[in-house]
Amino acid sequence: MVSTFHGLEVGKRGLMMGQARIATTGHNIANANTRGYSRQQVNASTSPFLNIWTSGTVNPGQLGTGVSLDSITRVRDKFLDGKFREQYAKLGEASVKQETLDQLETIINEPSETGLSSSMDQLWGAWQDLANDPDSLSAKAVIKERAQAFIDTAQAMDSAMTGAKADLDNQLTAKIKEANGYLEQIAQLNDSIKRNGTQANDLLDKRDVLVEELSKIVDIKVADQTDGTYKISLSSGETLVDGSAVNELATVADSDPTTTEVIVSDLVGGELSGILKSLETVDEYQANLNKIVNDFVQANQMSSTDPNVPGENLFSGNTIASLKVNPLIESDSSQITSLIPGNEQKYKSVNNEYRALVSELGAESQTAIRNVANYEATLLATDSRRQSITGVSLDEEMANLVQYQHSYSAAARMISTTDQMLDTIINRMAAR
Numbered sequence: 175m176v177s178t179f180h181g182l183e184v185g186k187r188g189l190m191m192g193q194a195r196i197a198t199t200g201h202n203i204a205n206a207n208t209r210g211y212s213r214q215q216v217n218a219s220t221s222p223f224l225n226i227w228t229s230g231t232v233n234p235g236q237l238g239t240g241v242s243l244d245s246i247t248r249v250r251d252k253f254l255d256g257k258f259r260e261q262y263a264k265l266g267e268a269s270v271k272q273e274t275l276d277q278l279e280t281i282i283n284e285p286s287e288t289g290l291s292s293s294m295d296q297l298w299g300a301w302q303d304l305a306n307d308p309d310s311l312s313a314k315a316v317i318k319e320r321a322q323a324f325i326d327t328a329q330a331m332d333s334a335m336t337g338a339k340a341d342l343d344n345q346l347t348a349k350i351k352e353a354n355g356y357l358e359q360i361a362q363l364n365d366s367i368k369r370n371g372t373q374a375n376d377l378l379d380k381r382d383v384l385v386e387e388l389s390k391i392v393d394i395k396v397a398d399q400t401d402g403t404y405k406i407s408l409s410s411g412e413t414l415v416d417g418s419a420v421n422e423l424a425t426v427a428d429s430d431p432t433t434t435e436v437i438v439s440d441l442v443g444g445e446l447s448g449i450l451k452s453l454e455t456v457d458e459y460q461a462n463l464n465k466i467v468n469d470f471v472q473a474n475q476m477s478s479t480d481p482n483v484p485g486e487n488l489f490s491g492n493t494i495a496s497l498k499v500n501p502l503i504e505s506d507s508s509q510i511t512s513l514i515p516g517n518e519q520k521y522k523s524v525n526n527e528y529r530a531l532v533s534e535l536g537a538e539s540q541t542a543i544r545n546v547a548n549y550e551a552t553l554l555a556t557d558s559r560r561q562s563i564t565g566v567s568l569d570e571e572m573a574n575l576v577q578y579q580h581s582y583s584a585a586a587r588m589i590s591t592t593d594q595m596l597d598t599i600i601n602r603m604a605a606r
Contacts, residue, residue: 176224176226176237178596178599179592179596180224180237180239181588181589181591181592181595182589182592182593183239183240184238184239184240184588185240185585185586185588185589185592186240186585186589187221187239187240187241187242187585188240188241188581188582188584188585188588189582189585189586189589190243191216191218191240191241191243191581191585192578192579192581192582192585193582194216194243194246195216195574195578195581196575196578196579196582198214198215198216198246199571199574199575199578200575201214202214202566202571203566203568203571203572203575205566206566206568206571209383210379210380210382210383210386211379211566212248212249212250212375212378212379212382212564213248213249213564213565213566214246214247214248214249214375215246215247215249216243216245216246217243217244217245217246217247218241218242218243218244219241219242219244220238220239220240220241220242221238221239221240221241221242222239222242223236223237223238223239224236224237224239225237245373246373246375247373247375248375248378248379248564249563249564250382250563250564251560251563251564252398254556254559254560254563255382255396255560256396257556258386258389258553258556258557258560259385259386259389259394259396260389260393260443261549261552261553261556262386262389262390262553263389263390263392263393263394263443263444264443264549265390265546265549265550265553266389266390266391266443266444266445266448267393267443267444267445267447267448267451268448268542268545268546268549269445269448269546270345270445270448270449270452271448271451271452271455271542271545272539272542272543272545272546273452274338274342274448274452274455274456275455275535275538275539275542276539276542277338278335278338278455278456278459278535278539279535279536279539281331281334281335281338282331282459282531282532282535284532285532288327289327290324290327290328290331290463290466290467290528291525291528291529291532293320293323293324293327293328294324294470294521294524294525294528295525296320296323296324297317297320297321297323297324298521299320300313300316300317300320301317301512303316304317304510304512305512308511308512311507311508314507314508314510315507317488317507317510318488318499318503318504318507318510321488321489321499322499324470325489325497325498325499328463328467328494328497329494329495329497331463332460332463332464332467332494332495335456335459335460335463336460338456339453339456339457339460342449342452342453342456343453345449346425346438346446346449346450346453347425349391349445349446349449350423350424350425350438350446352391353388353391353392353423353446354420354422354423356384356385356387356388356391357388357406357414357415357420357421357422357423358420359384360381360384360385360388360404360406360415361415361417361418361419361420362418363377363380363381363384364381364402364403364404364415364417364418365403365417365418367381367402367403368401368402368403368417368418371402372401372402374402378402381404385404385406388406389444390444390445391444391445391446392408392423392441392443392444392445392446392447393408393409393441393442393443393444393447394406394407394408394409394414394444395407395408395409399417401417403416403417403418405417408436408441409442409443410440410441410442412436414436421436422436423436423438423446424436424437424438425437425438438450455538459531459535462531463494463531464493464494465527466524466527466528466531467494467497468492468493469520469523469524469527470521470524470528471488471489471497472520473517473520473521473523473524487500488500488503488510
């Protein structure tokens with residue numbers, strides 16, 4: 175037979191299990207609105223049975239001994255976690271590209287009455303007025319003013335694009351610093367989790383929040399290791415975090431041989447990738463703008479090389495930054511003479527070139543806006559699916575709380591009943 179006090183032990187285990195479940199439910203309720211918190215659950219199994227004598231069979235009977243608390247674990251879906259990080263990286267890259275294209279549209283500012291196209295049209299219109307009245311000093315003065323307005327517009331656009339690249343460089347530095355901060359914290363949490371065991375649920379949640387923030391900056395692959403730590407690598411294979419070891423991101427290699435770094439140069443996905451590609455995009459549009467301005471300047475040159483055509487070039491300088499109205503014309507606009515034949519074709523060609531650039535920018539910007547909207551919708555859908563698994567439902571927790579409360583009361587009644595049985599055995603039987 176089993177011990178007389180067996181019932182007390184079974185009841186005690188029931189009480190302990192009820193207490194653990196109620197405490198875990200309370201922890202879930204308290205963190206229902208905590209960012210990154212994952213619902214926790216108590217995992218239990220029947221405790222080892224006792225063999226007892228029974229009649230009618232050669233094998234011993236098995237008497238239950240109650241319940242054992244196996245673990246308290248987080249409810250997570252690794253597949254959805256991976257999909258969320260993958261889509262977060264795509265959204266991060268697309269958002270940066272969309273913001274850059276939006277900024278370029280603001281800089282180019284077309285169609286408008288103050289854009290480069292309007293400046294070119296107004297200057298060309300002034301040339302037409304001079305062609306109708308070649309000796310008109312007022313028409314020549316207007317050409318000089320229109321030329322200066324064109325230069326001001328072109329240089330403002332060029333300067334704004336240079337400023338946009340400087341802003342992107344600053345963003346790149348800031349994002350690398352932010353990413354390296356996450357890598358350091360993840361490595362520290364890896365170390366803590368390794369020391370506390372794989373059921374350090376709250377530490378695991380904190381680490382996953384940091385990993386998600388990192389995944390927005392750079393596309394990463396996350397691998398679970400047997401000691402509970404993460405190994406985080408770039409999609410191209412370079413390791414960033416392995417346990418407590420960190421390889422920081424950098425734009426150039428450090429001369430210190432004791433440090434190891436991953437050079438940011440050819441990333442795929444994430445805000446860093448978006449910034450690098452945006453720098454290329456701004457460079458490309460700035461180069462195209464320089465070509466268009468230079469072509470337009472050539473179309474508006476006077477034929478100083480033609481001895482039969484008197485006059486000076488309207489512009490001087492071969493880049494947007496160095497472009498200015500010819501000082502001779504600036505001081506004496508009467509030096510302006512009519513354009514030589516063929517310039518009209520050059521003007522139309524440049525105008526078409528500029529319109530193509532504006533159209534291309536508009537199309538790219540619209541595509542970027544759609545991409546961001548699509549990635550946001552996909553990310554939201556994935557997060558909703560994930561929250562349906564890992565999130566805390568207060569209704570469900572309240573129902574569980576009532577269930578566990580009754581289980582606890584029943585376990586207490588089990589002890590009370592055993593106590594009455596012992597009272598009968600010890601006090602009443604002893605009285606005889």
